[in-house]
Amino acid sequence: MYKQIGILTGGGDAPGLNAVIRAAVRTAIGEFGMSVVGIEDSFEGILGETHTQKLTRKAVSGLLPQGGTILGTRNRGSFVKMVDGVPFFPEMPIGEALANLDILGIEALIVLGGEGTLAIAQQFHNRGFPIIGVPKTIDNDLAATELTFGFMTAIDIATEALDRLHTTAASHDRVMVLEVMGRHTGWIALQSGLAGSADVILIPEIPFSFESVAQKVLAREKAGSRFTNIVVAEGAMEIGKSEIYSDEKELRLGGVGDYVRKRVEEMTGKESRCVVLGHLQRGGSPNAFDRMLGTNFGACAVRALASGETGKMVALQAGTIITVPLSEACANIKTVAVDGQLVRTARDIGISFAAPKELRPDD
Ligand code: F6P
Numbered sequence: 001m002y003k004q005i006g007i008l009t010g011g012g013d014a015p016g017l018n019a020v021i022r023a024a025v026r027t028a029i030g031e032f033g034m035s036v037v038g039i040e041d042s043f044e045g046i047l048g049e050t051h052t053q054k055l056t057r058k059a060v061s062g063l064l065p066q067g068g069t070i071l072g073t074r075n076r077g078s079f080v081k082m083v084d085g086v087p088f089f090p091e092m093p094i095g096e097a098l099a100n101l102d103i104l105g106i107e108a109l110i111v112l113g114g115e116g117t118l119a120i121a122q123q124f125h126n127r128g129f130p131i132i133g134v135p136k137t138i139d140n141d142l143a144a145t146e147l148t149f150g151f152m153t154a155i156d157i158a159t160e161a162l163d164r165l166h167t168t169a170a171s172h173d174r175v176m177v178l179e180v181m182g183r184h185t186g187w188i189a190l191q192s193g194l195a196g197s198a199d200v201i202l203i204p205e206i207p208f209s210f211e212s213v214a215q216k217v218l219a220r221e222k223a224g225s226r227f228t229n230i231v232v233a234e235g236a237m238e239i240g241k242s243e244i245y246s247d248e249k250e251l252r253l254g255g256v257g258d259y260v261r262k263r264v265e266e267m268t269g270k271e272s273r274c275v276v277l278g279h280l281q282r283g284g285s286p287n288a289f290d291r292m293l294g295t296n297f298g299a300c301a302v303r304a305l306a307s308g309e310t311g312k313m314v315a316l317q318a319g320t321i322i323t324v325p326l327s328e329a330c331a332n333i334k335t336v337a338v339d340g341q342l343v344r345t346a347r348d349i350g351i352s353f354a355a356p357k358e359l360r361p362d363d
Pocket residue numbers: 012013075114137138139181182183234252253282
């Protein structure tokens with residue numbers, strides 16, 4: 001049994017990170033008699049002059065509803081470099097980090113992160129350091145787990161935004177475009193679009209045609225609905241084009257919502273507005289589901305370490321928390337099935353994805 005374990009959070013924050021930390025600390029101390037060190041600012045906290053904090057039961061008291069992460073996080077750090085678009089893990093920082101973990105007396109790590117952070121965790125495992133990963137992303141695009149915490153809270157926020165846009169769109173007879181997060185996948189757009197009664201949902205998995213979007217807006221007009229709500233994932237693409245970046249150098253997506261707004265206004269003559277929901281989807285308190293999932297993940301991650309597992313990630317499958325190899329978790333992202341049930345349901349109730357083949361006489 002380990003005497004002392006470490007825990008860190010990496011990548012973009014997500015509501016529920018603190019719930020995982022709290023549960024991991026309570027389980028490690030209460031159930032297994034381990035002590036816990038929090039590593040600050042992702043893996044960066046174990047480089048140079050290390051920065052860590054002792055996590056006692058008192059230190060995690062009251063954390064469950066708190067957004068963000070008390071440990072701080074970093075999107076990019078020293079552990080991974082991109083070479084021609086392919087991640088490369090230089091030897092140096094990992095060697096230094098392993099030496100520092102030894103000095104700090106940290107015998108195993110729980111790493112909370114998305115695919116990028118978990119790929120770094122995998123490098124530690126490859127060098128024989130015990131690691132358990134906890135999947136985190138509001139985009140819900142990690143393979144091997146049905147859900148990640150933070151996603152349901154993001155859906156709540158995006159759904160509320162759509163509800164609010166609905167009334168102002170209807171009052172002004174406007175087209176409202178809501179841009180939501182979702183770099184490679186349209187889970188937030190699709191599920192909030194269904195819950196928030198969007199008329200058009202644009203996702204990266206289904207490249208869209210402006211003719212089809214305009215046709216939907218005009219068909220609604222003809223049928224007496226003189227407003228349209230469109231939800232677009234930040235990574236959605238027009239057919240034959242690529243994603244839109246607000247910062248090409250940093251590969252930061254953004255701007256597709258306003259692009260859609262402009263083109264739809266030109267093509268339909270309808271006054272249109274765009275709202276970018278941005279980091280409101282990530283900030284603030286986790287909803288009940290994400291608190292519950294985060295708590296479960298935190299406790300199960302410690303239990304997995306305590307029973308000698310390593311190189312694994314906790315995952316939700318069929319309502320149960322299991323562990324899967326980290327390599328499996330990082331291998332692929334989970335995309336929306338274009339012919340899956342959620343897309344079919346959306347189409348059944350008249351939501352358009354603006355794919356050209358969707359052009360129907362009544363659309
Ligand atoms: O990975 C989650 C995510 O929310 C993406 O949808 C988005 O592109 C990205 O993070 C933005 O992160 P940041 O502003 O922290 O770079």
